[in-house]
Amino acid sequence: MGTFEKxxxxxxxxxxxxxxxxxxxxxxxYARHKDALYNYLFRSLGHYAAAEExxxxxxxxxxDQTKTYQKRDATFKTxxxxxxxxxxxDHQRKRANQAHADIDDxxxxxxxxxxxxxxxxxxxIAALDQLPAEQRDTFVLQQEGFSQREICKITGVGxxxxxxxxxxxxxxxxxxxGES
Amino acid sequence: xSDLTELYRRTPRLESPEALDNAVLAHARLHAPEPARSRWxxxxxxxxxxxxxxxxxxxxxxxxxxxxxxxxxxxxxxxxADSPSITPSVVSLExxxxxxxxxxxxxxxxxxxxxxxxxxxxxxxxxxxxxxxEKAVAETASAEGATAQKATAPVxxxxxxxxxxxxxxxxxxxxxxxxxxxxxxxxxQAGESRVAxxxxxxxxxxxxxxxxxxxxxxxxxxDWLLSQSDEHFTLKVAMSxxxxxxxxxxxxxxxxxxLFDPVFLHSEVHxxxxxxxxxxxxxxxxxxxxxxxxxxGAEVVSIKNIKSExx
Numbered sequence: 001m002g003t004f005e006k007x008x009x010x011x012x013x014x015x016x017x018x019x020x021x022x023x024x025x026x027x028x029x030y031a032r033h034k035d036a037l038y039n040y041l042f043r044s045l046g047h048y049a050a051a052e053e054x055x056x057x058x059x060x061x062x063x064d065q066t067k068t069y070q071k072r073d074a075t076f077k078t079x080x081x082x083x084x085x086x087x088x089x090d091h092q093r094k095r096a097n098q099a100h101a102d103i104d105d106x107x108x109x110x111x112x113x114x115x116x117x118x119x120x121x122x123x124x125i126a127a128l129d130q131l132p133a134e135q136r137d138t139f140v141l142q143q144e145g146f147s148q149r150e151i152c153k154i155t156g157v158g159x160x161x162x163x164x165x166x167x168x169x170x171x172x173x174x175x176x177x178g179e180s
Numbered sequence: 181x182s183d184l185t186e187l188y189r190r191t192p193r194l195e196s197p198e199a200l201d202n203a204v205l206a207h208a209r210l211h212a213p214e215p216a217r218s219r220w221x222x223x224x225x226x227x228x229x230x231x232x233x234x235x236x237x238x239x240x241x242x243x244x245x246x247x248x249x250x251x252x253x254x255x256x257x258x259x260x261a262d263s264p265s266i267t268p269s270v271v272s273l274e275x276x277x278x279x280x281x282x283x284x285x286x287x288x289x290x291x292x293x294x295x296x297x298x299x300x301x302x303x304x305x306x307x308x309x310x311x312x313x314e315k316a317v318a319e320t321a322s323a324e325g326a327t328a329q330k331a332t333a334p335v336x337x338x339x340x341x342x343x344x345x346x347x348x349x350x351x352x353x354x355x356x357x358x359x360x361x362x363x364x365x366x367x368x369q370a371g372e373s374r375v376a377x378x379x380x381x382x383x384x385x386x387x388x389x390x391x392x393x394x395x396x397x398x399x400x401x402x403d404w405l406l407s408q409s410d411e412h413f414t415l416k417v418a419m420s421x422x423x424x425x426x427x428x429x430x431x432x433x434x435x436x437x438x439l440f441d442p443v444f445l446h447s448e449v450h451x452x453x454x455x456x457x458x459x460x461x462x463x464x465x466x467x468x469x470x471x472x473x474x475x476x477g478a479e480v481v482s483i484k485n486i487k488s489e490x491x
Contacts (some may be wrong), residue, residue, distance in 0.1 A: 018208070018212065018213070019213055020213065020215060021212055021213050021214055021215030022215075023208060023209050023212050026205075026208045026212070027205060027208075030201075030204060030205065030208070034196040034200075034201065034204075035193065035194070035195055035196055037196075038194060038195075038196040038197075038200070039193055039194050042194055048197075052196075052197055052199070052200050055196065055200055055204075056200055056203055056204060059204040059207070059208075060204075060207060063204075063207055063208050063211050064211065066213065067213060117190075117191065117192050120187070120190060120191055121191045121192065124187065124188065124191055143185060143188045143189075170182070170184055173184055174183070174184065177184075177187065
């Protein structure tokens with residue numbers, strides 16, 4: 001943590017500033033978390049458009065619930081990802097109800113990536129997509145920097161369950177990526 | 181660090197699309213809560229109104245009714261220092277006869293009016309004496325040719341001022357005597373007169389000093405009594421603030437007439453009122469009236485129907 005980051009306003013402070021009408025506070029808050037949330041959603045879904053759509057819905061919820069937000073046991077980041085995971089589950093239920101959702105539709109069309117990065121990302125996304133949703137969410141959240149305790153709060157399960165999901169997810173991913 | 185973590189971090193971090201940023205920020209600006217007004221804006225009107233109210237109240241209280249000092253018409257304290265010192269005292273009411281003859285109680289309106297009248301009279305007397313003094317000084321100065329002392333002698337002498345003070349005392353005693361049932365306190369302090377009249381309507385305390393019996397003022401007589409309807413009658417004989425005097429009269433009337441049954445009632449206006457008993461017929465009332473004429477040696481002054489209000 002740098003010198004300036006140490007004295008930066010906390011997430012809750014920025015959110016309260018926005019609740020008092022300070023739009024710039026929300027802009028700072030959004031800039032702080034937008035990429036991490038988008039990557040979490042994208043790596044959980046493997047689809048740009050869906051990640052963008054869900055990310056927008058998550059931020060709409062944050063904006064609408066700014067006035068009613070009360071500092072809970074969890075931090076703002078934990079609350080943000082909890083909302084994102086709930087939206088993610090809703091989206092996955094809708095997709096499951098659809099007639100067919102082909103993994104080939106997952107688009108890795110970012111032209112700014114090199115060919116190696118694109119292949120690596122495509123392999124990782126493909127391997128993650130084959131995981132059960134609970135294992136995938138738990139693994140991605142851990143890779144995004146959340147502790148097991150925070151993952152427990154976001155997913156709403158116990159510590160042992162989180163550990164179990166992580167263990168199974170790692171084993172499956174190693175197997176899939178080793179094969180590829 | 182496991183291989184999976186290394187592999188995950190090697191994958192490029194994606195940036196959120198610009199379209200998403202624009203949409204979210206636009207929504208945030210559109211739905212931004214209104215800036216909260218500071219508490220000063222909430223309390224400012226109430227505080228300003230309270231300040232104005234306190235200021236107005238203080239001005240009103242400061243410019244309230246002025247005390248009865250009368251310093252404009254009174255001599256300075258230094259000039260009356262030679263006069264006999266008068267300590268606050270209660271002027272007792274001793275000469276009740278002269279009081280009743282000079283002013284009746286109904287003519288005295290209030291203690292404040294009495295004080296104003298006294299001050300006005302004192303001012304008038306002082307002005308008259310001052311004019312007389314100036315005239316005498318002017319004549320003396322013209323006779324002796326000393327013109328310098330003529331214009332600079334408006335201040336009355338100590339004798340004159342002492343006379344004014346004495347006159348004020350006399351006047352206040354006279355005005356106090358106008359109240360048969362009032363106790364007036366008159367005090368002089370440092371050249372200022374302060375009249376604090378305390379009217380105490382105490383009939384018992386004045387009963388011993390007021391022995392006069394005032395006949396009831398209603399114009400009645402034998403002819404008037406005969407003209408009344410034959411109903412229940414009550415005779416109102418006399419009134420006085422001295423009940424003992426009325427009791428004496430009642431004894432005389434009772435001795436003269438077996439029909440006389442004295443009743444005493446207390447009136448706020450007349451003090452005590454002596455009533456006779458009630459009579460069933462006019463004839464009995466007339467008979468008693470005729471006997472009262474003889475017994476009391478005075479006219480029965482009032483007959484009223486018992487059904488009407490006596491007071």
